[in-house]
Amino acid sequence: LGASYDLSPQHNIFLGTHSGFTPPSSSGLNPNLYEVNSEDGGLDVEAEESWNTEIGMRGILGILQYEAVLFQLDIENQSSPERSTLLAVPARTQSRGIESFVSTHMDKFDDWKKHIPEFHMSYTLMKSEVRDGILEKRDASGALIESVNLKGNELSYVPRHNVHFGFSKSIGLKEDQVLTFRADWHYKSSAYSDIQNVEKTDNLGVTGKIPATPHQEIPMGDFSIILPELLDLSTQFQYNSQFEIFASIKNVYGKKFIGSRLHSTPLKKSASQSSGIIAAPGRQAQAGVRYKF
Secondary structure, eight states: OEEEEEEETTEEEEEEEEEEEEOOOGGGOOGGGSOOOSTTSOOOOOOEEEEEEEEEEEEEETTEEEEEEEEEEEEEEESOSBTTBOEEEEEEEEEEEEEEEEEEOOTTOHHHHTTSOEEEEEEEEEEEEEEEEEEEEEOTTOOEEEEEEOTTOOOTTOOSEEEEEEEEEEEEOSTTOEEEEEEEEEEEOOBOSSTTOOOSOOTTSOSSOBOOOSEEEEEETTEEEEEEOEEEEEEEEEOSSSEEEEEEEESTTOOOOEEEOTTOBTTBOSTTTOOOOEEOOOOEEEEEEEEOO
């Protein structure tokens, strides 16, 4: 269900609420956690249900095009929120925040457009929380070791801040030939790698937070300015409507940092069940041609 309203030819507000559901993943189908009621010995499992509500505004303000959205996502019956983590009491979780985007819009400013690069930036501020949920830790025989109340914990892999910004410039050469350059910077703040919110990194690399992506901080009194160090460069030469040449370099400075621990869980640390740290991609370069028949 959604609605929108034009405040003016340049500005629009919108809102919506949407529901969805999904069956639990195969890792969540553990007979020890569910009551078997069906005659064929199947599992009595409820689907995960979600409600997403948002309200926002978009439009054009002078040379800027903008959009800002407040959102809230509520999920119930979340029995397996991450790899090999099975909850005895399915969780209720909530994620809320704001998404924003701004870019230059120079369709009515031809003189500026010839000389000034186009700018684009997106920013997401998000907070996640487990409202209810119980995790049971068991030994190899299935005996209960500890019950952990997850209420108040953050969801894994949900950074509080996510920033992307960059510049691009297209230069018309002759006829339909266009040369385009683009530079993009990226930044994500730190995030937990498991729903138990384990802070300490163990000697296997299985547990611990995912650090923020490489950056520099410039102190400014009570706050700091973040300068991202993840830079991507790309260029494209459009020879005609059918043929183009392109090239790009990602992670230009070759920064080394932790990408994730997606294949790991604090509940099962053996090498056959957890792989530990997964390094983020290093410097990558590619080039190619594209032809449309």
